[in-house]
Amino acid sequence: MSDFTHGFWSLYVAGITIVSILACLLLLWFSGKAKAMTAHDNTTGHVWDGDLREMNNPLPRWWVWLFVITVVFALVYLALYPGLGTFKGSLAWSSTGQHAAEMQKGEEAIAPLYARFAAMKTEEIARDPQAMAIGERLFMNNCSQCHGSDARGSKGFPNLTDSDWLYGGAPDKIVETLTNGRMGNMPPLGAALGSADDVKNVAQYVLSLSGSPHDSVRAALGKSKFGVCAACHGNDGKGNPAVGAPNLTDDIWLHGYGEATIISMINNGKVNQMPAQADKLSPAQIQVLAAYVWGFSNKTAVASP
Ligand code: HEC
Ligand code: HEC
Structure with a gap:
């Protein structure tokens, strides 16, 4: 019951609860007092199905006491446990408290x-x-x-x-x-390499590092631009655990294999979080x-x- 944004709503809800409980008692008391219009033989004069006559007998004692007991129970419960608006109850019990204790x-x-x-x-x-x-x-x-x-x-x-x-x-x-x-972070580097052709060449060089099928002419051209990458992946492309830069020589691909994937890595970079x-x-x-x-x-x- 800590979701109320204003103290008024707590009082409002608590008020309705108390009034409803007291109204139940009042109803019981009133229905015991009020006299229905009955004939001398205690029937109300309502007849159904030919001979089914409605009588006006008092409520059974046990039922009345049961009713009173439920009302008393409700009041005692609300005094001990949270239930009236933001009132925490005298036992200060809460489900989060029970969870924490367990x-x-x-x-x-x-x-x-x-x-x-x-x-x-x-x-x-x-x-x-x-x-x-x-x-x-x-x-x-x-x-x-x-x-x-x-x-x-x-x-x-x-x-x-x-x-x-x-x-x-x-x-x-x-x-x-x-x-x-961990936060792996490779920045986009397409522009740092130059043209789309340069990016393709470097991608071919990366493929060559793991002995994957590649275009050796382009790879040779790409090698000269690999310095941009070496800052993180190392001159030999074996990676750097201090920044989480993967080893590019082992043919194990975290983000997928192939020229298109590598080109996309270079152009878009990658942020990856553990x-x-x-x-x-x-x-x-x-x-x-x-x-x-x-x-x-x-x-x-x-x-x-
Ligand atoms: C929301 C997804 C997610 C959950 C949950 C997660 N991880 Fe990870 N984990 C990752 C990602 C993504 C990476 C790679 C981070 C990167 O690329 O820099 C990673 C990296 C790692 C690494 C480093 C691997 C390496 O090669 O150095 C270890 C170890 C690891 N996770 C273990 C765990 C364990 C143990 C748990 C359970 C407590 C766990 N992770 C829960 C996503 C998750
Ligand atoms: C600032 C450091 C940094 C630079 C510079 C850098 N990278 Fe990366 N690179 C990373 C990190 C970190 C990852 C891993 C991202 C992750 O955590 O998932 C990565 C991942 C990759 C991957 C994916 C590997 C796999 O296993 O899927 C490729 C391919 C790659 N880089 C190529 C390059 C190329 C080519 C260059 C040069 C143009 C380059 N990187 C420059 C840090 C860098």
Whole structure:
């Protein structure tokens, strides 16, 4: 009930609630008092189906008491729990409070478990079947929507199971990626290269780096312009994990393969984001998850969950 933008509406709603409850009591009292027009034999004179006559008997006692009890219950409930406008009730109960309390209880229950992992190295965590089972669940809930449930990724979302890394595959690098997120950024560079022909030449040179089929004359011309790219991708085109520039020599393509795709990368650039997890996952969870991810490309070192 914190959605009210003005105090008036809280009072308004609370007022209607109280008045309605009291009106119920009033109705009960009134219907007990009011005398209907009845004949000496207590019938009202209404007759249906020939001989079905309406009588005017008082309400049964048990029914009246039940009615009173529900009214008392409603008033006690509204005094204890939130229900009257913004009034929080004397118990100060709230669904978010209950959620937080249950979360805390859950976290306290698993704290000793995570404490055990905290004392372990990534390689050791990866050998722990319980940790790998937790890692698998964390991955399914938080990562698989982008990287796939098999972690092999798709166009724009890196494959985490190979040993090709944008930012580095050492455990501490993976922790860094998960905690703070990553923002890959390649600026549009078509104009910096010159004409559309120059762009095509550089694209052919990029293809040649991975031994992909290419036009060697154009590639040779493109090589002289690759200096623009080398700032990030390195002189040899092997990439730079400090800025997340991919290795262009390994024939693994994050954004798709072929001349047209490379030309589009050069002309349009690319901004690609891995969202930070620090606000969603605890450092202990990130540690276990990093070990799980590290295990994908270090299969021999890993326990199966
Ligand atoms: C909203 C989509 C999305 C989600 C969710 C997501 N990622 Fe990513 N992740 C990406 C993208 C996109 C990149 C590539 C960033 C770039 O190109 O710079 C990335 C990059 C990474 C990298 C770096 C790969 C490398 O080659 O260096 C790792 C490791 C990673 N993600 C792991 C995870 C884990 C573990 C989770 C679950 C907590 C997760 N990601 C959740 C989109 C996502
Ligand atoms: C300022 C740094 C920077 C410069 C300069 C740069 N790139 Fe990139 N490039 C990147 C980054 C970062 C990515 C990855 C984008 C992402 O995170 O998805 C990338 C991605 C690519 C890709 C896609 C690779 C794949 O696996 O799909 C190609 C191709 C590419 N660059 C070619 C070039 C060429 C050719 C040039 C020179 C004209 C160039 N880049 C200049 C930073 C740069």
